[in-house]
Amino acid sequence: MVNRIGIVGMGYVGLTLAAGLARNGFEVHGVDSEPRVREALSAGRVHLYEPGLAEVLRDTLGRTLFVHPTLPPGLDAAVICVSTPVRDDTRQPDLTNIAAAATQIARHCGPETLVVVRSTVPVGTSRRIVLPALIEAWGRARLVMAPERTIQGQALRELTELPQVVGGLDDDSRRAGEALFGRLARQVVPVSSLETAELVKLANNCHTDLIYAYGNEIALLAGAHGVDPLEVVRAANHDYPRPDLARPGFVGGSCLSKDPYLFAASAPAHTPSLVAAARQRNEQLPTQVAETVVGRLRQLRGATAGATLAVLGWAYKGWPPTDDMRGAAVVTMMPAFDRAGLRVLGHDPLVADEVIRAHGGEPVSLDKAFSEADAVLLLNDHPDYRGLPVGTLLPGTRVRFVYDSWRILDEESVRAAGAHYESLGYRASRELV
Structure with a gap:
């Protein structure tokens, strides 16, 4: 049974997962490359805002949650939760952090360790970048992709309430991933491959970006005609059984402003024009x-x-x-x-x-x-x-x-x-x- 878990990256995704696992009885070892992040967490200070995090840290730090500069030995699972930004000049994915995390896991863990990719990545990244580092070090690997899909402000609740999607390198990997996340969430959705799980996350976020973009397009058209866009949205949605129109508004955050570019990078033959336009x-x-x-x-x-x-x-x-x-x-x-x-x-x-x-x-x-x-x-x-x-x-x-x-x-x-x-x-x- 997976009980001792390492998490690489104590940003928003990694820290909320660490808190969720630690309060559910797992022994969690978080690592981060930033000394200021490690120092803050080791002192019991949360370096980002998320309701409930400070309380979980207070209750688990030094008991079921520990912070280190590198992964300790003897881990049952290692989870990659590092950032995957896009470059400012080209909007191409920068997967340097993913490669570094895979290298660290390969160095400190072994073939029996279940490796979990939690970061949002272009389709094919787990197999193309993470797996080779593990195979080179160990000769074989247990690897799953289990995308993070929580909303900021409700992450600790959604970690348990939202279905956790798990795709594996093989049946053994997938079953191990299901067992791990089954102890955290009420429902686990197994999918047939690493790539399927990777695309699930991109599909979710790009769909949201599309919906918001359409609401903004409606608002601009309404403004050109002197029409109130909120009146249009309210009337269009009222007791109408089709997908609701979104209110207009700004779209930001680390996911929606980045993931459409990861989606585009996943399509080698063409640029997904609909997602790009949104x-x-x-x-x-x-x-x-x-x-x-x-x-x-x-x-x-x-x-x-x-x-x-x-x-x-x-x-x-x-x-x-x-x-x-x-x-x-x-x-x-x-x-x-x-x-x-x-x-x-x-x-x-x-x-x-x-x-x-x-x-x-x-x-x-x-x-x-x-x-x-x-x-x-x-x-x-x-x-x-x-x-x-x-x-x-x-x-x-x-x-x-x-x-x-x-x-x-x-x-x-x-x-x-x-x-x-x-x-x-x-x-x-x-x-x-």
């Missing part, structure tokens, strides 16, 4: 909104140089709450704001002040965000922003324009305070065109 639509949206905000400020003030913009919600999403800046809309928008000469104030319930500063913003309280700004841009739907008392915050300020990306502010209160209200594909009035 990714392009979602990537263009922040720039389009930034240009709209700059344009509105120019209309209202005559010039943008020296104007102050308050940006609320710097994390890539607000619900479930996160502090993750990967793929955040504001990162794409900041160059446009810089070119316009804007002073950018920043507020987020979870993103640290030093992170806002590192991205070019000036961290402020909500009160100061409204009292010192010429315009307010809301980028995520964190619960703290829902029901924000704009009727109290706006009067008496010089704010004359509010862009509410998620339509969660009280539009009438904004307009009553003398400010223009706008959102994705929606303007409350035609005064600014």
Whole structure:
């Protein structure tokens, strides 16, 4: 039976899996190449935001959860949870971390160790990159692909509630993977190969990107005709038995902004045009909104140089709450704001002040965000922003324009305070065109 597990990579995927396994009685040994990550975890500090993680770490550290610079000997299973980024210049996958993790496992473990690829990878990566390192060291291997599919903010719950997909190199590997994840999750879905499991993860995430891109396309079309996109979405979905249309909104995070490129890299004969078009639509949206905000400020003030913009919600999403800046809309928008000469104030319930500063913003309280700004841009739907008392915050300020990306502010209160209200594909009035 698999009881002693090593996890390579203590980022979001690895740490949440480590916590889930450790609280279920496994002996978990986490390793990470970053000294700051190891030092924080060894001291009982969680280096990323995820509800429940700090409590699990407090209860398991030094008991069933341990942190090391390299894998210890005698592991029953070793799980690869390293990042798989795409290169900024080419958008091609960078699988250096996967290769390094496979090499470390080959060096410290043996052929009886079950090796699990958990990272999201192009189809064929487990067999093409991980397996050769194991075979060269051991002559044989037990290998499975079991993709991570949790949502940030609900990962510890979803680790047990979501079905765990497991594909194996062979029947023995697959059965071992089923046994391992069967002790963690309520349901395991075995599939016929490593490649099938790899594609399952990409299929899930690219489908989500497609759905959101279509919602954004609808919003832009609605805006061109002076139609409210949310009215369109509500009416289209009302008691209609087909897949629901998505509300428009920014699409970010480490997965949706990257996995379509891993999907494309999995298709050697052609570029998957549908997935590529959806990714392009979602990537263009922040720039389009930034240009709209700059344009509105120019209309209202005559010039943008020296104007102050308050940006609320710097994390890539607000619900479930996160502090993750990967793929955040504001990162794409900041160059446009810089070119316009804007002073950018920043507020987020979870993103640290030093992170806002590192991205070019000036961290402020909500009160100061409204009292010192010429315009307010809301980028995520964190619960703290829902029901924000704009009727109290706006009067008496010089704010004359509010862009509410998620339509969660009280539009009438904004307009009553003398400010223009706008959102994705929606303007409350035609005064600014």
